[in-house]
Amino acid sequence: MDINELKEEAQQALEDISDPKYLESLRIKYLGRKGEVTQILRSLSKKSLAERKKVGKAANQIKQELNHLFDIKLKELKAATDQQINLDITQPGARVQLGHLHPLTQVENQIRKIFQDLNFSVIEGPEVESSYNNFDALNIPADHPARDMWDTFWLKDFDNLLLRTHTSPMQVRYMRENKPPFQIIVPGRVFRYEATDASHEINFYQFEGLMVGDDVSLANFKYVVGEFFKKFFNKEVKIRFRPSYFPFTEPSVEVDIQIPGKKDWLEVMGAGLVHPNVLKAVGYNPKHYQGFAFGGGVDRLAMLKYGIDDVRLFYNGDVRFIQQF
Amino acid sequence: MKFSYKVLKKLVPKIGKPAEVVEQLTMHLFESEVIDSKTLDIEILPNRYSDAASYWGLAQEIQAINGQQSGCPVIKSPKPTAIKSFEVLIKEPKLCRRMAAQYFTDVKIGPSPQWLKDALEAVGQQSINNLVDLTNYVTLETGQPLHAFDFDKLEGGVLQIRSAKDGEKVISLENKTYELNTDDLVLADAKEALDVAGIKGGQKAEIDDNTKNILLTAGNFDGVGIYKTSRKIGIVTDASTRFAHHISPELVERGIGRASELIKEVCEAKVGTLVDVYNDKHKPVILKFDIDKFNKLSGLDLKEKQALDTLKRLGFFIEGNKVTAPAIRTDIEIFEDLVEEVTRLHGYENLEVKAPHLALQSSDHEDQIQLKDNVRSILTGFGMDEVYNYSFVPEHFDEEAPQLKNPISNQLTSLRSSLVFNLDKNIQDNLRFFNRVSIFEIGKTFYKKKEAVKERLMLAIAIGDIKQVTFFELKGLVGELLNHLGLVNHFMKEEKADRLRIESDHHVLGYVYLQNKGQVSFAEIDLDSLLPLLQGELSYEPLSKYPAIMRDISLLVPQEIRFATILSLIQKTASKKLQDVDLIDFYEDKKFSKGNRSLTLRLVFLDKNKTLTDREVDQDMNKISDILINELGVDIR
Numbered sequence: 001m002d003i004n005e006l007k008e009e010a011q012q013a014l015e016d017i018s019d020p021k022y023l024e025s026l027r028i029k030y031l032g033r034k035g036e037v038t039q040i041l042r043s044l045s046k047k048s049l050a051e052r053k054k055v056g057k058a059a060n061q062i063k064q065e066l067n068h069l070f071d072i073k074l075k076e077l078k079a080a081t082d083q084q085i086n087l088d089i090t091q092p093g094a095r096v097q098l099g100h101l102h103p104l105t106q107v108e109n110q111i112r113k114i115f116q117d118l119n120f121s122v123i124e125g126p127e128v129e130s131s132y133n134n135f136d137a138l139n140i141p142a143d144h145p146a147r148d149m150w151d152t153f154w155l156k157d158f159d160n161l162l163l164r165t166h167t168s169p170m171q172v173r174y175m176r177e178n179k180p181p182f183q184i185i186v187p188g189r190v191f192r193y194e195a196t197d198a199s200h201e202i203n204f205y206q207f208e209g210l211m212v213g214d215d216v217s218l219a220n221f222k223y224v225v226g227e228f229f230k231k232f233f234n235k236e237v238k239i240r241f242r243p244s245y246f247p248f249t250e251p252s253v254e255v256d257i258q259i260p261g262k263k264d265w266l267e268v269m270g271a272g273l274v275h276p277n278v279l280k281a282v283g284y285n286p287k288h289y290q291g292f293a294f295g296g297g298v299d300r301l302a303m304l305k306y307g308i309d310d311v312r313l314f315y316n317g318d319v320r321f322i323q324q325f
Numbered sequence: 326m327k328f329s330y331k332v333l334k335k336l337v338p339k340i341g342k343p344a345e346v347v348e349q350l351t352m353h354l355f356e357s358e359v360i361d362s363k364t365l366d367i368e369i370l371p372n373r374y375s376d377a378a379s380y381w382g383l384a385q386e387i388q389a390i391n392g393q394q395s396g397c398p399v400i401k402s403p404k405p406t407a408i409k410s411f412e413v414l415i416k417e418p419k420l421c422r423r424m425a426a427q428y429f430t431d432v433k434i435g436p437s438p439q440w441l442k443d444a445l446e447a448v449g450q451q452s453i454n455n456l457v458d459l460t461n462y463v464t465l466e467t468g469q470p471l472h473a474f475d476f477d478k479l480e481g482g483v484l485q486i487r488s489a490k491d492g493e494k495v496i497s498l499e500n501k502t503y504e505l506n507t508d509d510l511v512l513a514d515a516k517e518a519l520d521v522a523g524i525k526g527g528q529k530a531e532i533d534d535n536t537k538n539i540l541l542t543a544g545n546f547d548g549v550g551i552y553k554t555s556r557k558i559g560i561v562t563d564a565s566t567r568f569a570h571h572i573s574p575e576l577v578e579r580g581i582g583r584a585s586e587l588i589k590e591v592c593e594a595k596v597g598t599l600v601d602v603y604n605d606k607h608k609p610v611i612l613k614f615d616i617d618k619f620n621k622l623s624g625l626d627l628k629e630k631q632a633l634d635t636l637k638r639l640g641f642f643i644e645g646n647k648v649t650a651p652a653i654r655t656d657i658e659i660f661e662d663l664v665e666e667v668t669r670l671h672g673y674e675n676l677e678v679k680a681p682h683l684a685l686q687s688s689d690h691e692d693q694i695q696l697k698d699n700v701r702s703i704l705t706g707f708g709m710d711e712v713y714n715y716s717f718v719p720e721h722f723d724e725e726a727p728q729l730k731n732p733i734s735n736q737l738t739s740l741r742s743s744l745v746f747n748l749d750k751n752i753q754d755n756l757r758f759f760n761r762v763s764i765f766e767i768g769k770t771f772y773k774k775k776e777a778v779k780e781r782l783m784l785a786i787a788i789g790d791i792k793q794v795t796f797f798e799l800k801g802l803v804g805e806l807l808n809h810l811g812l813v814n815h816f817m818k819e820e821k822a823d824r825l826r827i828e829s830d831h832h833v834l835g836y837v838y839l840q841n842k843g844q845v846s847f848a849e850i851d852l853d854s855l856l857p858l859l860q861g862e863l864s865y866e867p868l869s870k871y872p873a874i875m876r877d878i879s880l881l882v883p884q885e886i887r888f889a890t891i892l893s894l895i896q897k898t899a900s901k902k903l904q905d906v907d908l909i910d911f912y913e914d915k916k917f918s919k920g921n922r923s924l925t926l927r928l929v930f931l932d933k934n935k936t937l938t939d940r941e942v943d944q945d946m947n948k949i950s951d952i953l954i955n956e957l958g959v960d961i962r
Binding site for chain 2: 097098099100101102104105109112115116117118119120121122126127128143144149154155158181183193194196202211215216217218219220222223224226244245250251252253254273275276290314316317319320322323
């Protein structure tokens with residue numbers, strides 16, 4: 001066969017191939033050790049020098065071209081098989097899971113973030129407190145029925161130690177060590193000695209806020225608390241103050257919110273202007289400084305936000321609950 | 326506290342409908358609600374029992390809220406006509422500031438008139454007889470607790486207010502016996518105690534159907550004393566609640582005056598001698614009203630006259646800018662109290678929001694908080710869920726832990742000294758629903774140190790699986806967590822067969838340990854100790870220009886040889902070119918003799934200055950194989 005015919009035949013055969021396993025046999029057929037092109041090249045030894053030169057050059061060129069064509073075809077076929085997919089991609093994805101932060105962590109994080117954006121610094125404090133910091137320095141004298149507002153766990157063998165009943169003792173601790181102006185937020189665990197039910201727990205979380213300066217007013221608090229709830233619920237939440245009584249604030253107010261679309265006012269915070277007796281107890285001159293303090297329940301806000309109806313779910317370690325957040 | 330709407334309406338004819346009244350009270354005074362058309366429930370704030378836990382007090386507030394001036398109703402105390410000689414003796418003037426006692430004769434005990442029955446029924450009180458009902462009713466009207474004795478049952482013509490004797494008993498009207506001691510106060514005749522002062526009446530001089538002559542008493546007792554006794558004997562009454570909240574001795578006049586007026590009228594009694602012993606007289610509280618200071622505190626912008634008019638409506642006496650509080654307003658002590666009065670009456674809804682002025686200064690948070698945040702984000706990244714548990718554990722968990730004086734249950738008697746007790750319980754509980762549970766908790770733990778209770782911020786991690794060993798996963802995870810938190814040097818040392826100690830820079834940071842053959846494993850890390858060891862910033866190390874060479878080596882290792890021993894031997898033997906040793910495969914097979922294990926290690930070699938040759942690595946590998954075979958009796962497979 002003429003070497004050019006051979007080339008055309010090989011080219012044609014290559015075109016028709018669609019399966020890579022035939023490609024290899026085809027390559028052997030033409031370019032293998034006993035292949036047809038190889039045969040032609042071998043047969044040259046019997047030819048004259050001139051013919052050898054002429055045919056040999058052509059045959060070598062064809063061999064190279066064919067080799068090149070085979071390579072290209074191989075790549076094409078390979079690419080085609082790669083795209084041939086034998087997977088049912090409608091099957092569910094693998095279970096790759098991030099863990100879940102406790103809902104109270106998430107709510108506390110959000111509270112911290114909002115107040116940090118409002119330029120409040122975040123600090124924390126001890127859970128075991130002296131009765132002085134928890135009560136006396138906050139203008140709550142011993143044997144005063146006002147102490148009944150905070151049912152208290154006391155420690156055995158330590159006369160004046162208790163589990164803090166609120167985050168307010170951090171007002172005392174912070175003010176003793178720092179000079180105004182400042183604004184802080186203190187999240188943390190607090191304790192109450194009381195029977196548990198869907199809305200009461202023996203430990204829960206509060207966040208305390210304190211802002212003191214030369215002229216920090218109740219109207220300033222109304223601004224801050226309004227900004228906070230607007231951002232927390234991401235809605236135009238209505239706010240109202242009601243008269244209240246806390247020994248460590250004067251005036252004292254209760255903060256209620258009304259979420260758009262809801263009828264009820266919800267009690268969410270206690271607040272007021274820091275009582276002069278508290279300022280005196282930490283060594284401030286009440287003539288020079290004034291400010292507001294407030295305290296809210298992290299659990300309560302989390303319950304409102306997520307529609308949780310039983311506070312005890314937060315503390316039983318049930319992963320089925322945690323994984324919903 | 327319950328109040329009759331009808332009685333209030335009589336005092337304030339222009340009063341709104343019940344729903345309007347509770348709205349006004351809630352926004353300007355006390356949280357209130359309508360029980361039914363007859364009854365309002367008004368939550369008296371603890372500092373307002375003296376003046377506002379009464380119809381008269383509430384009437385004044387309601388009128389002031391509505392912009393009306395009001396005064397206390399005028400009492401037309403009848404002139405005493407029946408003269409009787411008796412003595413009132415206050416032996417504990419510190420515990421009893423005032424005692425008034427009035428004699429009445431020809432008292433006709435009988436059923437109460439309808440208006441009186443209605444008024445009491447509206448607040449849930451049962452009618453007993455006209456005299457007892459009147460004392461209860463006048464208490465509600467004026468806020469002054471009253472008590473009437475049968476005068477003829479008193480011995481010695483004397484009413485004493487004295488400390489109880491040790492073991493002295495008072496038998497109540499309900500036939501309950503209360504044993505008292507010298508800390509408690511009683512009213513007594515010449516011979517014995519008549520009642521527990523300010524808390525509970527006794528049988529001794531009880532009013533009965535045959536009572537003709539009475540001694541009506543109105544006292545003022547020390548709040549702390551009443552509070553303590555009331556807690557001790559375990560009874561809280563309307564009177565004890567009022568006294569415990571430090572009511573004013575000035576109420577005595579109102580109480581006894583109003584009662585005598587009504588007893589004369591309703592019980593057709595003759596009014597007799599009044600003895601009023603008042604030791605420590607009330608001193609008027611006079612405050613200077615500074616309108617600028619008021620506006621600065623409240624953020625309002627009121628004129629002085631507006632503010633003073635508001636106080637006037639509440640019964641304050643105004644002279645220039647000097648303000649005298651009504652005598653019964655025990656809650657008014659300082660200027661800030663006036664700020665509250667004016668602001669709440671003006672209405673908090675009229676307080677405009679004002680953004681505070683702040684110096685520009687970036688907000689901050691404590692390092693500890695940042696650390697907790699980082700731990701949480703890393704661990705949730707590992708797919709772990711965060712749980713919260715009680716701070717309490719049973720005593721048997723750790724007898725050294727601080728304990729509660731008043732635990733809420735016998736399972737929650739101590740403060741937790743470790744988070745693991747509860748986490749273990751969580752694992753068991755959750756494995757009922759899952760094949761694998763990975764959880765963590767961050768929280769305070771407690772321990773006693775000398776004379777104090779100390780706190781430690783702890784992190785505990787637990788992984789439980791119903792089948793597989795979780796220990797190595799947890800061990801690896803803890804290492805990676807510490808790396809990511811920025812702890813440069815740390816290692817884990819075998820402390821016990823089931824427990825590794827995590828150390829860094831000579832500090833023990835915590836433990837990783839296992840339970841149940843490693844299917845449940847725990848790690849506990851002391852975040853307080855970890856915090857100061859963390860490096861704030863990572864530093865860059867140039868990437869190597871030369872390739873690393875990896876060699877795998879499979880060892881058949883006798884059971885007693887620990888991995889840690891093999892590793893340290895390899896590290897000691899190899900040249901500096903050895904960068905890393907990894908365990909890439911591990912299995913045990915019954916075919917192996919006496920519990921041998923097969924370990925496949927991958928050793929990574931690198932020279933930062935040149936390309937390593939196979940020959941150089943072979944030298945190291947040969948040295949390593951030789952020493953493992955010779956020193957540890959390991960087979961190379």
